[in-house]
Amino acid sequence: MDKEKLRLVRQNFCRVFGDEGDIRCYFSPGRVNLIGEHTDYNGGHVFPCALTIGTYGVARKRNDRKLRFYSVNFNKLGIIEASLDELEYQKSLGWVNYPLGVLWAMEERGKKADYGFDLMVFGTIPNGSGLSSSASIEVLTGFIANDIYGFKFSNQDLALIGQYSENNFNGVNCGIMDQFAIAMGKENNAIFLDTSNLEYEYAPIKLDGMKIVIASSNKKRGLGDSKYNERRAQCEEALADLQTKLDIKSLGELSEEDFEEHSGLIKDSTNQKRARHAVYENQRTIKAVEALKNNDIETFGKLMNESHISLRDDYEVTGRELDTLVESSWEQRGVIGSRMTGAGFGGCTVSIVNEDDVELFVERVKRDYREKIGYDADFYIVSIGDGPVKVKF
Ligand code: GLA
Numbered sequence: 001m002d003k004e005k006l007r008l009v010r011q012n013f014c015r016v017f018g019d020e021g022d023i024r025c026y027f028s029p030g031r032v033n034l035i036g037e038h039t040d041y042n043g044g045h046v047f048p049c050a051l052t053i054g055t056y057g058v059a060r061k062r063n064d065r066k067l068r069f070y071s072v073n074f075n076k077l078g079i080i081e082a083s084l085d086e087l088e089y090q091k092s093l094g095w096v097n098y099p100l101g102v103l104w105a106m107e108e109r110g111k112k113a114d115y116g117f118d119l120m121v122f123g124t125i126p127n128g129s130g131l132s133s134s135a136s137i138e139v140l141t142g143f144i145a146n147d148i149y150g151f152k153f154s155n156q157d158l159a160l161i162g163q164y165s166e167n168n169f170n171g172v173n174c175g176i177m178d179q180f181a182i183a184m185g186k187e188n189n190a191i192f193l194d195t196s197n198l199e200y201e202y203a204p205i206k207l208d209g210m211k212i213v214i215a216s217s218n219k220k221r222g223l224g225d226s227k228y229n230e231r232r233a234q235c236e237e238a239l240a241d242l243q244t245k246l247d248i249k250s251l252g253e254l255s256e257e258d259f260e261e262h263s264g265l266i267k268d269s270t271n272q273k274r275a276r277h278a279v280y281e282n283q284r285t286i287k288a289v290e291a292l293k294n295n296d297i298e299t300f301g302k303l304m305n306e307s308h309i310s311l312r313d314d315y316e317v318t319g320r321e322l323d324t325l326v327e328s329s330w331e332q333r334g335v336i337g338s339r340m341t342g343a344g345f346g347g348c349t350v351s352i353v354n355e356d357d358v359e360l361f362v363e364r365v366k367r368d369y370r371e372k373i374g375y376d377a378d379f380y381i382v383s384i385g386d387g388p389v390k391v392k393f
Contacts, residue, residue, distance in 0.1 A: 028140035029054035030125035031181035036285035040175030043196035043250025044282030050185020052385035072122035101169030130347025135178035138162030159183040185387035217321035219346030238275035277314040301337025308339035317344030328368035
């Protein structure tokens with residue numbers, strides 16, 4: 001979080017919406033998942049962390065029922081207007097459907113806003129990069145609504161409300177990982193979350209002499225039109241086949257041995273591969289956190305690499321761009337581990353790299369990517385930050 005950036009957004013807010021009244025300033029992070037991909041809708045474990053990049057928001061309550069939105073990232077769109085009396089998804093409203101969805105989901109939980117608000121946002125998460133810019137806006141909206149309407153939702157509730165709105169208002173069947181990582185973020189810690197019961201623990205990330213490097217493939221990905229929902233449905237079919245003999249509620253309950261013994265129950269061979277990924281990835285995540293606790297970063301890195309291979313071969317969500325980035329990363333000096341992160345089909349990779357080798361790493365992977373793909377990837381050295389905050393000036 002950079003207070004100077006927020007100050008600039010506040011200035012912009014005053015220019016666009018006027019400077020009178022009670023103007024309040026907020027920040028909500030993005031997230032990166034270190035390991036545990038496509039496990040969160042399979043009752044498995046995930047290991048994400050909140051970032052210090054995210055969404056800045058400046059808001060002021062109105063004295064009518066209008067909602068007005070302005071994004072500094074899309075300033076050509078100007079002010080987008082909506083109303084508390086019409087909380088419905090409308091394609092033409094674009095990103096505004098995320099905050100509207102959250103207000104709608106809060107109404108579903110019995111909390112109705114009396115008056116509208118003006119909201120200006122500015123995101124420092126590369127858009128469509130798989131670092132959860134949408135979940136960041138959802139949690140930001142929930143956090144702001146809590147503050148200006150006096151709602152008392154806990155941060156965990158804000159995560160669930162964000163996910164509910166994304167599933168039921170925006171039509172993406174995402175799991176809980178993104179909103180949870182953002183709402184519950186803690187500086188220098190990743191969150192080891194069991195998505196079957198929302199039990200979680202913080203795990204300190206002490207990367208002495210190492211950095212977390214994110215590479216954005218610049219291949220845009222929209223979750224809604226990607227194959228995300230299809231993967232989820234395939235896992236559900238695989239589970240239903242397994243349930244004909246096994247008493248389980250989710251794929252996350254299976255060990256590798258259980259899976260190997262019973263995988264023949266899954267009729268479709270593609271569904272079998274999808275389920276294998278879900279089961280093995282969950283077990284990898286548990287092992288990776290264990291390794292981290294033992295200060296065994298080498299093993300953690302190896303498990304990251306295996307995660308990518310499984311996402312590439314069994315889950316088939318990587319694609320040429322992400323594979324090029326990761327495969328080049330594996331060849332570079334000082335790389336502990338590298339994998340795609342987020343939903344896949346474009347978006348970003350995450351690598352752990354020795355600090356002294358980062359410069360050369362970026363230079364070489366950038367060069368390889370340009371040669372093979374024909375355009376540039378962008379690189380970010382990121383830090384692990386806190387969940388949403390209100391900032392006073
Ligand atoms: C997206 C979804 C998450 C999760 C990941 C894959 O980010 O929003 O819920 O399923 O993909 O791990």
